[in-house]
Amino acid sequence: MTEQPDLFAVTPPLPDWIAGVDEAGRGPLAGPVFAAAVILDPDRPIAGLADSKKLSARRREILAAQIRERALAWAVAQADVETIDRLNILRATLLAMRQACDALARPPQLILVDGNRLPTGLPCPARAVIGGDALEPAISAASILAKTARDACCLALHAQYPHYAFDQHKGYGTALHLERLVQFGPCPAHRRSFAPVRRLLQDKQA
Numbered sequence: 001m002t003e004q005p006d007l008f009a010v011t012p013p014l015p016d017w018i019a020g021v022d023e024a025g026r027g028p029l030a031g032p033v034f035a036a037a038v039i040l041d042p043d044r045p046i047a048g049l050a051d052s053k054k055l056s057a058r059r060r061e062i063l064a065a066q067i068r069e070r071a072l073a074w075a076v077a078q079a080d081v082e083t084i085d086r087l088n089i090l091r092a093t094l095l096a097m098r099q100a101c102d103a104l105a106r107p108p109q110l111i112l113v114d115g116n117r118l119p120t121g122l123p124c125p126a127r128a129v130i131g132g133d134a135l136e137p138a139i140s141a142a143s144i145l146a147k148t149a150r151d152a153c154c155l156a157l158h159a160q161y162p163h164y165a166f167d168q169h170k171g172y173g174t175a176l177h178l179e180r181l182v183q184f185g186p187c188p189a190h191r192r193s194f195a196p197v198r199r200l201l202q203d204k205q206a
Contacts, residue, residue, distance in 0.1 A: 017073075017106055017109045018112060019111045020038050020132070020138025021035065021112065022036060022142040023097060024036075026090075029181070030157065031150070031153055032081065034147075034150045035076070035078070036074065036141075037073075037101045039073040046070055049144070050140055053133075053143075054134075063141075076100060077103060079096040089193075097119045100142075101122055101123060102123065111127075112132060113139075154171055161187045186200060
């Protein structure tokens with residue numbers, strides 16, 4: 001006897017493709033701000049995802065490689081120094097976040113953004129999640145990709161401008177960075193709209 005199909009069977013709903021979004025590099029005095037978007041694969045979990053700031057550089061690199069290999073989709077975008085100075089750092093960051101979402105190979109159905117602000121023009125519904133990089137695995141993954149991309153950029157800046165020690169301070173306004181800024185003046189990678197850099201330029205023109 002031929003088995004008849006179950007007329008009462010319910011087709012399971014499609015899984016929700018949830019993209020986590022985070023940034024790296026809002027606070028530094030130099031270099032681009034980076035944003036990443038990640039859709040994790042529930043069938044290929046990644047152990048140890050956490051806020052990138054709480055991980056060692058070596059652990060971030062290991063996890064970043066796993067994220068790129070196992071995620072359903074991921075993308076990294078950046079807003080350069082000229083864009084930051086033209087728009088301001090918040091708007092430039094939100095722009096990079098939106099570009100990362102737009103670049104995902106698989107369109108998400110929901111976007112979770114770390115923080116309390118959402119970019120405009122996102123391709124689907126979105127929620128802001130304060131402290132999301134420690135709460136949502138997809139946001140943790142995005143924070144790791146953004147941070148490792150930003151760190152790689154700082155190493156490239158160090159190779160180009162070694163006397164600023166970008167490999168050590170990663171562009172943040174540390175005592176060492178401020179000392180080198182005063183000694184050598186701003187380089188093309190510095191954000192002119194940020195107060196310590198702007199003051200040096202104004203003093204030079206005075």
